[in-house]
Amino acid sequence: MNSLSLFNGVGGVSGLSPISGMQGNGSSQDASVANLLNDIAKLIDGGGSGQGAGASGAAAGNGSAVSQFLSDLAAMLSDPKGTGAPSGTGAQAGSPAGGYGNFTAMPGNAAPASGYGGTGGAAGAGNAAGSGGSTPASTSTPVKGVSTSGAAPEGLSTAPQTQALSPAQSKQAADAYVSNLQKDFGLTKDQAAGIVANLWHESGGMNSGINQGGKIGAPGSNMADDNANGYGIAQWGGTRKQGLIDYARQHNLDPSSEAANYGYLKQELQTSQAGAIDAVKKTNSAQAATQAFCNAFEQPSDPQMASRLGYLNQILA
Known part of the structure; x- marks a missing residue:
């Protein structure tokens, strides 16, 4: 199938959303992009009626992973705040909620290391939950005998002396x-x-x-x-x-x-x-x-x- 005809909403694949929908602004534009990506996902998974003879075999390999990625991207566009509540009409029922954290299905991708992801990342040792990781504590050791603050030495008063000691x-x-x-x-x-x-x-x-x-x-x-x-x-x-x-x-x-x-x-x-x-x-x-x-x-x-x-x-x- 000619890729130009795909992006013009014509060709052998049923259910494709015309790209002309992107002429709009705001949520309508986001919804159109979401529809397009979902349709590409259906194409890769073999959901379209005009697939060639070898398409299903090609999709059987990593097609499902690519489809998952595109569906997740669609969910992100439909829910730009990552709240799990789609804001546009193009999000499909059953799309993953909270689109920002849903890209682990692609080959080579892995879950963020604990404590070092973006907002909402798991708390690692010494890190605040959801903060994206805290600055590591200083590992420098004070030189013995060197005061680093004005804190009172142990057992000695900070008060002014006003009379002789007993x-x-x-x-x-x-x-x-x-x-x-x-x-x-x-x-x-x-x-x-x-x-x-x-x-x-x-x-x-x-x-x-x-x-x-x-x-x-x-x-x-x-x-x-x-x-x-x-x-x-x-x-x-x-x-x-x-x-x-x-x-x-x-x-x-x-x-x-x-x-x-x-x-x-x-x-x-x-x-x-x-x-x-x-x-x-x-x-x-x-x-x-x-x-x-x-x-x-x-x-x-x-x-x-x-x-x-x-x-x-x-x-x-």
Whole structure:
């Protein structure tokens, strides 16, 4: 049969819908295309009265699959929203509902992988149902000891300090520092305790909001790097004192808080003061760790080592 005569609605096949119906717009055009495709499907399946002698044999192979495809395409055109409720008059009774997902009958086609299809796709592991798949969770592992947020270290407060700690509170803060330092830098308890003994000495009992001289509260405005204007758990002065204030502002913390003091200490030990951690890691006793941190990090003109070692005993008790 001449293909031109087919598309002009003439020829030996009965039931063909004239292509001239496509002159219309909107649903009438869609219905005409749907009718045409359904008629082609009938032609392939042998439903027309003017088939040649070998047509039925040719259709017996993959004709049914092609017919299914064309019928599904017709259903899609008749139901452009994929709702299963045909909007045009050309959809045949029994056409597959929801035309968008009905093309798996064609050879070589398969159902979409779970979670990666379009809207309405099955939910795969970690994917939202029908969302077409979600963005995979990040597989990068944070570098050990590197803070990725301003969250408070375990056991340390984000509240501003307004009064000096009691002995019991000092011990509690010291224990929290030891635990966090062990976790963040891979230290032994003795090594971490040596660091904290220095901090206890410098801050008069783990007071994160202490100005040099004993006043508790916000840092003083004098930023001189001298022996009179230190601030915080490590009695930072000069540019390092400003560094604590900047760190607190960046992480929405009060500079007098335990969380801000520990966070800034941790940042220094990861960067500009990393040598102090290296020195502590080379020690094999709490006393040696205390001395190593004092020399590498605090670098005081008068170490007062007996005081630092005395606080070490309290921390380890």
